[in-house]
Amino acid sequence: MATSDTAFYQRAWRWHFLAGLFLAPLLILLSVTGIIYLFKPQLDELMYPHLLQVTPIAHPLSADRLAAVAQAAYPDAVLTQYLPPSAADRSAQFVLRSGERELNLFINPADGALLGALDAHDNLQAIARALHAELMLGKTGDAVIELAAGWTLLLLCSGLYLWWPRQKGGMQGILLPRPDRRGRLWWRDLHAVLGLWGAAGLLFFALSGMTWTGIWGQRFADLWNRFPAAMWNEVPSSTLSRSLNQPHQQTVAWGAETLPLPRSHAAHHGDAMAEHGTVAGRIPLQKVVDIARDRGVAPGYSISLPKGESGVFTIALFADDPRNDATLHLDQYSGQVLADVRWQDYGAVAKTVETSVMLHMGRMYGLPHQLLMLALCLMVIGSCLSGLWIWWRRRPAGRLGLPSLPAVLPSWRGAALLLIGLGLAFPLLGASLLLIWGLDALWLAGRRLRPARA
DSSP: OOHHHHHHHHHHHHHHHHHHHHHHHHHHHHHHHHHHHHTHHHHHHHHOHHHHBOOOOSSOOOHHHHHHHHHHHSTTSEEEEEEOOSSTTBOEEEEEEETTEEEEEEEOTTTOOEEEEEESSSSHHHHHHHHHHHTTSHHHHHHHHHHHHHHHHHHHHHHHHHHSOOSTTTTTTTSSOOTTOOHHHHHHHHHHHHHHHHHHHHHHHHHHHHTTSTTHHHHHHHHHOOOOGGGSSSOOSSOBGGGGOBTTBOOSOGGGTTSBOOOOSOGGGOSOBOGGGOBTTOOOHHHHHHHHHHTTOOSSOEEEOOOSTTOEEEEEEOOSSGGGOEEEEEETTTOOEEEEEEGGGSOHHHHHHHHHHHHHHTOSSHHHHHHHHHHHHHHHHHHHHHHHHHHHHHOOTTSOOOOOOOSSOOOSHHHHHHHHHHHHHSHHHHHHHHHHHHHHHHHHHHHHHHHHHO
16 A cells, blocks of 8 residues: 555545534534524514515505605615615615614505614614624625635545545445444434535535635636626726625626626716605605616615715616526616616526526525525535534544554545645645644644654
């Protein structure tokens, strides 16, 4: 047995162990928060029927009348977003900001009655999404999530390398747990089976989730998701549509995040307040709703209100079916449509990523899609827990507990090339691999020196 083969196998096992120990709590957290957000439509209906459901009517109040009600309820707050009723039996929603506080206000479109409010940050779905996106730690949490996604790829590759059968009959305990196994061996089979069946799903989760990250994902979008300059006017130098998105709430679809925000003209109108709390010279909010309807934007969209004199109205639909995505920027004074981006305007990469995002979220194919994503999440949780339990049961005191070498070692060259490829494709992962490699080498050197010193 070649020394290099043995050394690589043992290193692969150590790295798989370290990756699992680092990732298991994160993957369990991401799976649990993912399940919560996966069933957002059903949970919202169970938790907030008094806020979401209204008696259908033929002629609701105008958006400006509803906005006046919202502003009167919170006179010191700033209206930032309007979500028109998505159906005849749905309420209208406004997002208001007061300092660091943000509220979702629900109004009956029939008579303007206030139905209630939710803290936009302090509710189950917002917390689950913020934890899932950045662990509620800002850019640091975002980097940790990106690193976890990269190490998930390493975990999958090392797991397949270590456990892939190399002898006849070796698929026993890989496709299904062996019925005659008990104790630790049964847990080992369960870990391998869940890992194999869940590998494709976990690989998809990691790669599709990577496109949302703030380091690799943002640079990937900037490189592959570009639009012709003819689609907007007077582009600011640094403001993109992704600025409308927040960790707890997605407004603009991924495919339109790199669309620059245009400027509104006629800034000399100023910010004086007119009747119903609107800005002097600004078009009525209802006109924006009418433009969305005339342009064929499907229900479920939001309208982000302009920021400052040169800001724009943004009509955005982050649709369950990405073919219905829409992002429109309107001049706040004239109502001119300065940009209108739809599915057909996305490039091939943007279409692929946008589709993968909605598959990741379990939104495209209804309940069967949700149940499939639920099964994958449960496999991830089961694989993590079984792996931790196996190690805990067999760990020797003061040692990692390396398993005995198999009779036939797998080839290490292909695995090494894959490792290098992953490091080059995902620089944050590559940097961490170099760090771990160095620490691993120091640890091995320390082990070799101990007998000599003794």
